[in-house]
Amino acid sequence: MLPASVSSIEQLEALLARQCYIADRGLAxxxxxxxxxQRPLLLEGEAGVGKTDVAKVLxxxxxxxLIRLQCYEGLDVSHALYEWNYARQLLEIRLMEAAGAVDRQxxxxxxxxxAFLLKRPLLQALxxxxxxxxxxxxxxxxxxxxxxxxxxxxxxxxxxxxxxxLGTIRATIPPIVIITSNRTRELNDALKRRCLYFWxxxxxxxxELRIVNAKVPGAPVRLAAQVTAFVQELRAAxxxxxxxxxxxxxxxAALIALDRTELDxxxxxxxxxxxxxxxxxxxxxxxERISEILNRARAGT
Amino acid sequence: xxxxxxxxxxFGRLLHSLGLDVHAGRMxxxxxxxxxxxxxxxxxxxxxxxxxxIHRPQDIAPFAEAFRVFWRPPPGEWSTDDLRAxxxxxxxxxxxxxxxxxxxxxxxxxxxATLAEPGERVDPGSYASQxxxxxxxxxxxxxxxIERAKTMIAMLRWDPGMRLTRRWAARRGDxxxxxxxxxxxxxxxxxxxLLPTRGRTMKRRWLVVICDxxxxxxxxxxxxxxxxxxxxxGLDHVEAFLFAARLTRxxxxxxxxxxxxxxPAIPGRVPGWxxxxxxxDALRTxxxxxxxxxxxxxxxxxLISDGWDRGEPAVLxxxxxxxxxxxxxxxxxNPLLGSADYQPLTRGMQAALPFVDDFLPVHNLASLEAxxxxxxRLPGRRPARPRRPSGLATGLDRLLPANTRRTGxxxxxxxxxxxxxxxxP
Numbered sequence: 001m002l003p004a005s006v007s008s009i010e011q012l013e014a015l016l017a018r019q020c021y022i023a024d025r026g027l028a029x030x031x032x033x034x035x036x037x038q039r040p041l042l043l044e045g046e047a048g049v050g051k052t053d054v055a056k057v058l059x060x061x062x063x064x065x066l067i068r069l070q071c072y073e074g075l076d077v078s079h080a081l082y083e084w085n086y087a088r089q090l091l092e093i094r095l096m097e098a099a100g101a102v103d104r105q106x107x108x109x110x111x112x113x114x115a116f117l118l119k120r121p122l123l124q125a126l127x128x129x130x131x132x133x134x135x136x137x138x139x140x141x142x143x144x145x146x147x148x149x150x151x152x153x154x155x156x157x158x159x160x161x162x163x164x165x166l167g168t169i170r171a172t173i174p175p176i177v178i179i180t181s182n183r184t185r186e187l188n189d190a191l192k193r194r195c196l197y198f199w200x201x202x203x204x205x206x207x208e209l210r211i212v213n214a215k216v217p218g219a220p221v222r223l224a225a226q227v228t229a230f231v232q233e234l235r236a237a238x239x240x241x242x243x244x245x246x247x248x249x250x251x252x253a254a255l256i257a258l259d260r261t262e263l264d265x266x267x268x269x270x271x272x273x274x275x276x277x278x279x280x281x282x283x284x285x286x287x288e289r290i291s292e293i294l295n296r297a298r299a300g301t
Numbered sequence: 302x303x304x305x306x307x308x309x310x311x312f313g314r315l316l317h318s319l320g321l322d323v324h325a326g327r328m329x330x331x332x333x334x335x336x337x338x339x340x341x342x343x344x345x346x347x348x349x350x351x352x353x354x355i356h357r358p359q360d361i362a363p364f365a366e367a368f369r370v371f372w373r374p375p376p377g378e379w380s381t382d383d384l385r386a387x388x389x390x391x392x393x394x395x396x397x398x399x400x401x402x403x404x405x406x407x408x409x410x411x412x413x414a415t416l417a418e419p420g421e422r423v424d425p426g427s428y429a430s431q432x433x434x435x436x437x438x439x440x441x442x443x444x445x446x447i448e449r450a451k452t453m454i455a456m457l458r459w460d461p462g463m464r465l466t467r468r469w470a471a472r473r474g475d476x477x478x479x480x481x482x483x484x485x486x487x488x489x490x491x492x493x494x495l496l497p498t499r500g501r502t503m504k505r506r507w508l509v510v511i512c513d514x515x516x517x518x519x520x521x522x523x524x525x526x527x528x529x530x531x532x533x534x535g536l537d538h539v540e541a542f543l544f545a546a547r548l549t550r551x552x553x554x555x556x557x558x559x560x561x562x563x564x565p566a567i568p569g570r571v572p573g574w575x576x577x578x579x580x581x582d583a584l585r586t587x588x589x590x591x592x593x594x595x596x597x598x599x600x601x602x603x604l605i606s607d608g609w610d611r612g613e614p615a616v617l618x619x620x621x622x623x624x625x626x627x628x629x630x631x632x633x634x635n636p637l638l639g640s641a642d643y644q645p646l647t648r649g650m651q652a653a654l655p656f657v658d659d660f661l662p663v664h665n666l667a668s669l670e671a672x673x674x675x676x677x678r679l680p681g682r683r684p685a686r687p688r689r690p691s692g693l694a695t696g697l698d699r700l701l702p703a704n705t706r707r708t709g710x711x712x713x714x715x716x717x718x719x720x721x722x723x724x725x726p
Binding site: 033078189 | 334348490493588597
C-alpha cells in the first residue's frame with residue numbers, strides 16, 4: 001500500500017495491526033495526520049514503550065526503506081548529512097596532475113561534485129529514488145546536542161538542505177519522518193513547532209496483554225496474563241526505572257525458554273534482571289516484595 | 302466550516318490564556334487537518350487537535366480539560382465562569398510533584414510576611430561605603446544589611462567550570478580537518494601545504510542547586526534564595542529545587558524575573574515550607590524524576606541543608622550515593638558549619654557525609670566568596686570516590702573506609718569534620 005493511499009484512521013490501524021503493532025486511537029490519529037499533512041511526527045515517552053517501532057512498522061507496512069539516524073552527543077553534519085570522500089579527492093588531484101596542468105576552477109568543480117559525495121542518512125532520505133517515500137527515523141534526538149537540533153530545522157520544515165559546495169537539495173518525495181525522544185532534556189521549541197507531537201504512555205493491562213499476544217503468539221494464556229499483571233504492578237512500585245513493554249516481551253520469551261507455564265517467586269527472582277536494569281531497583285524488589293507484588297497481580301487477574 | 306474556524310480561533314485563544322504555547326498559524330493547520338478526519342467522531346477530533354496543538358506532556362491535562370469544557374454540546378453553555386475556573390486550575394491545581402502548588406499557602410504564614418517586605422530601599426550608588434561585614438552570620442543581619450548584602454552577592458562571579466563536549470569545530474587541535482585540508486590546498490594544486498586542524502569544543506557545566514527550606518533552615522532561607530537567584534542570573538544553565546515536605550522545582554521562578562517580584566511568592570509554592578523534612582525522600586524524588594534530565598552532562602550539584610532529617614538514614618544514604626554517582630561533583634553546603642564548635646553529628650549528616658565531595662559552610666558573605674572561588678577552581682576530573690558498595694540496603698556500607706572521600710579545597714574556610722567515620726565517635 002502507498003502511504004498516500006491510506007484514506008482513513010481505521011485503515012492505518014489495520015495496517016499497523018498486520019505488523020503486530022497495537023496502537024491506541026490517539027497514536028493512530030497522530031500517525032495518520034503526519035502522513036496526510038506530510039509533517040514530521042515527534043514521539044516522546046519512557047524507554048521501551050514502542051517509539052522506535054512505529055517507524056519500523058510503517059516502513060515494513062508500506063514496503064519502503066527505513067533510514068535510521070541514531071543520535072548521540074557530538075553528532076554533526078558530516079555524520080548525519082554528508083561528507084566528502086577525501087581519500088578519493090586527494091587521489092583525483094594526483095590523477096589530474098598526471099594528466100596535465102590543473103586548472104583550479106575545473107578542479108574545484110569536479111572535486112566537489114556528486115561523485116565525491118558520501119551520503120549520510122538525512123541526505124539519503126531526501127534523495128531516495130522510487131515512488132514510495134522512505135521512512136526517516138531520527139532516533140533519540142535528546143541525545144544529540146542543541147546545535148544539531150538547530151541544524152534540523154531547515155530539513156524538517158521544507159524537506160531540503162543546503163550544502164555550500166552543491167547548493168540546495170530538495171526532496172523529490174518528502175520522507176515520512178519519525179523523531180523519538182526519551183526526554184532526558186527538553187527539545188527546542190522551534191523544532192517542536194515544526195512537528196506533530198504524541199506522548200506514548202505505558203499501556204494499560206488490556207493493551208499490554210494484546211501486545212504480548214500479538215508479539216509472542218505461542219505464549220501460554222495463563223502465563224501471558226500473569227506476566228502482564230505482574231509488570232503492571234511493578235510499574236506502580238516506587239522504582240528508579242520502570243520496566244518498558246520491550247522488557248515485558250523479553251521476559252515472557254525468557255520464561256517460555258525456561259519452560260515455565262506459571263509465575264512463581266523463585267523464577268521471578270532468577271529472571272528479575274530482564275525486567276529491571278538498575279541494581280538499586282533489583283535490591284529493593286528482591287525477596288518479600290516479589291511475593292507481595294505477585295499476590296496483588298494474581299488478585300487483579 | 303467558517304463557524305468551525307471561528308470556534309477554533311476562540312479555542313486557540315482559550316488555550317493561550319491558559320498558558321499553553323499555541324501559535325496562531327497552527328490553527329490554520331488544524332483547519333487543514335480536519336479535512337482528513339471525521340469531525341463527527343469526538344475522539345478523532347480531540348486527538349487531531351491535541352497532536353497539532355500540544356507539544357509538551359505537561360500541557361496535555363490542561364488541554365484535555367479545556368477541550369472538555371469548550372467543545373461540549375451545546376456550545377452555548379460556555380461562560381466566563383468556566384474560563385476563570387480553568388485559569389485557576391492551571392495555576393494552582395495539578396497534583397504533580399514537580400509543579401509548585403499553593404496547597405500550604407496561608408495568608409498568616411509568618412515566613413511569607415518576612416519575605417514579602419519591599420526590597421528596594423537601598424541606593425545602589427552608595428553601597429560601597431556601607432558594606433556589610435563579610436563575616437557576620439546571615440541570621441544576624443538586619444533588614445537593611447540584607448539589602449546591601451544582596452548587592453554584594455550580585456557582584457560575585459560564578460563558574461562551575463567547563464567540560465569537553467564531543468562536538469568538533471575548526472580550531473587548533475589534535476585532529477586534521479580533512480575537509481578544509483582539501484579545500485585550502487586546491488590553490489596549491491592539491492599539494493597539502495596547509496594543514497588545518499580541528500578540536501573538541503568546550504561547554505560550561507550545569508549547576509544544580511537543591512536547597513532545604515524546612516523549619517531549621519528558615520532563618521537562612523531568605524538569604525539563600527537571593528543567593529540562588531543570583532546564581533541563576535549569572536549562568537546559562539542553573540536548575541533550582543527547594544524542599545521541605547516535598548521537592549519543588551523553582552527553576553522557572555528563579556530564572557525568569559527580577560528577585561523583588563519573584564522571591565516573596567516562593568514560600569507559598571513550596572509545600573510544607575518551614576516544616577519538617579525527610580532529606581532522603583526529597584533526594585529520591587529528585588533522583589527519580591529529575592536526575593536524568595538535569596544531571597545529563599556532568600553537572601555540579603550544590604546541596605544546601607543543615608542535615609536535620611526526620612527520615613530514615615538508610616534512605617538518605619542510598620539516595621546520596623546515587624546522586625553522587627550521577628553528577629560531576631557533589632557539594633554540601635551547611636550553614637551550621639560556620640560556627641566554630643559545630644560537629645556534623647546528626648544522623649542525617651552522618652549518613653550523607655561519606656558521599657559528599659566537598660563539605661563547605663554557607664553562613665556569611667565570606668563563605669559565599671570562598672564558594673565562588675572554589676567553584677571557579679574546580680578540577681576538570683571527577684574527584685576520587687570510594688567504590689560502590691554492593692549491599693547498600695544491608696548495612697555493609699558501614700564497613701566502608703570513610704576517609705577516602707572528600708578532596709576539599711585548601712581554602713581556610715573549608716573544614717573537615719572530625720567525625721569522619723560514619724559510625725561516629
